[in-house]
Amino acid sequence: MSLHPEKLETVKSKLQKILGDRCTTAHSVLHQHGTDESWHIPCPPDIVCFAHSTEEVSRIVKICADNQVPIIPFGAGTSLEGHINAVEGGVCIDLGQMNEILKVNTEDLDCTVQPGVRRKQLNEYLRDTGLFFPIDPGADASIGGMASTRASGTNAVRYGTMRENILNLTVVLPDGKIIKTGGRAKKSAAGYDLTKLYIGSEGTLGIITEITLRLYGIPEAIAAATVSFEDIENAVQSVILTIQTGVPIARIELLDDVQVDAINKYSGLDLPVQPLLFLEFHGSEQGVKEQSEMVRSICDDFGARDFTWTVQAEDRTKLWQARHDAAYAAKALRPNASIWATDVCVPISRLADCIMQTKADLDESDLIAPIVGHVGDGNFHLAFVLDKDRPEEFEEAERINGRLIQRALEMEGTCTGEHGVGLGKRKYLKQELGDAVDVMRALKMALDPQNIMNPGKII
Structure with missing residues (x-):
């Protein structure tokens, strides 16, 4: 939905007096600012403004408030739940040039x-x-x-x-x-x-x-390690015991066999195609060594294989870059695919059950959906790899995603550990938080009675 042409011209004229050519309605710019990395259909704004200061943002907002025009803040465009979609049109304020x-x-x-x-x-x-x-x-x-x-x-x-x-x-x-x-x-x-x-x-x-x-x-010493397991359950149980033992580990990431295969192909690695943990230890040289030995012992108790570790910066960088490229690696598993990334978080004692039940759902489905997660705090992700021209695949992803979220909520977890609510998780918020959503709505209306601030998101 876009602004009425007369209102659009009025607001655009006022904004251009402040910003000059940093206020634009160029089609390519509008499209860019209505598109994030989520599975949601892009919704471009009517106007994009590039702000340079708090005071400029304030002046832009005052013009929009006076004319009851929606406002959508924009950072880097990497959100995953449709946060930047201009579902009611309006003015996008790009803050990327405020980078001091x-x-x-x-x-x-x-x-x-x-x-x-x-x-x-x-x-x-x-x-x-x-x-x-x-x-x-x-x-x-x-x-x-x-x-x-x-x-x-x-x-x-x-x-x-x-x-x-x-x-x-x-x-x-x-x-x-x-x-x-x-x-x-x-x-x-x-x-x-x-x-x-x-x-x-x-x-x-x-x-x-x-x-x-x-x-x-910056820690005196940093070491990274990988360790593989025959099954996900043993990998997750080793994570749980590591956390419960109080090892001050900095990072502990889980990748299932599908994700490991994907990053091997995408990033040129040669990791065992099994459930795998990526680990990182921070501290003194002696502390890092002790942490690594303790975690290795824990993993061995759960049948771990191929525990390897390194303190070489270039090796660590390559390993973690591969982890950060996991979504792109998943997408590369299928030509011209789209990615639907979702996440939940549960109490760590329920993590193994949640992942295993989710893996069972995926095994019964024809969809490709690698599992990867920040399992040290109970958070994990699915990346559905979908053919955008096959709506039945999105329907199946919706079904599995709904089961995943329902499972997490029944385990006293949350529908999103870090992606946020945006457009994609709104329908689950009431079930998770109950009457607290009404308190959120009251806060929203008290602070934004015209509902111009990123309307349609969260509530």
Whole structure:
């Protein structure tokens, strides 16, 4: 749905007075900004604005609010649940050019960045300080997008998610007012926790324009390892025991045999085509060695094979790049395929049951759907590899996805561990949270009574 032509011209004229040629209605730009990496049909906005400052975002929002025009924030376009689809048309505010690292406080282990800063850009900038930012969702996402979707990733088992690693946000509200949600103190008991409110709000309550992040010291030693198993159940049980034993492992990722075969072909690796764990250890040289030996012993108890580890940076980089390319590797299994990526998260004690039952569903289906997951915190993914010209395949993926989510909820888990709600998971939210959804709706209407902030998402 698009804006009425007269309203479109009025709003476009006002925005161009502020932004000049950074306000555009070029078809190719509109299409790009209505398309993410999800399975949802693209929905382009009517106008795209490229903002350079918090103040510019505020002025854009005020114009949209005065004219009751929807607003959709845009970061890197790597979201997986249709977060950037302009389902009611409107103005997309691209924050990608707001990409300055504003301040690094090395002694306090924090920094403040604009939302368009990419995670790889930030860590490259931080390298000489001896610090790094650990949240690693795989894609080179923008920090603003990661905050808006409460992103997680491979390091979450040790360092937490975006929720645990943001100290303060600058937010432009739906009426254009600018607020800060906190400060740089490591803790605060001052009023409602507005920072947490906006983390994961997916652009429905305001636009994040600055983020203050926790940083960590680069470990003295880092080692990566792979270990294979005859079946998924033993692989997952070894993960559960590793976590329960208290080994401070940094990363622990599971790939099923289908995914291993895919990355072997795509990334030129020669890993055993069996359920496989990717592991990473951080700490002192002695600590890393002790962690590795302890995890190897645990894995051996579950029939592990081919435990190999390395401290060589180039080997680690190759291994983790292959893991991050898992979705592209899955897509390459089938010519001209589309990927439908989904995720759930369950209590770690239920993880083996959830994965095994899901694997059984896939074994009874004709669909290709590799399993990969950040299993150290109970989160795993399916990547359905589908023929976009065969609607029956999407129907089957919908059926299996629905069973997966229902299973996770029955296990007291969640319909999404890190992808977010967007368009794709809205219908499951009421079942998961009950009357809490009504509280969310009340907050939304209190802060955004015109419903102009990314309408149609979450609730």
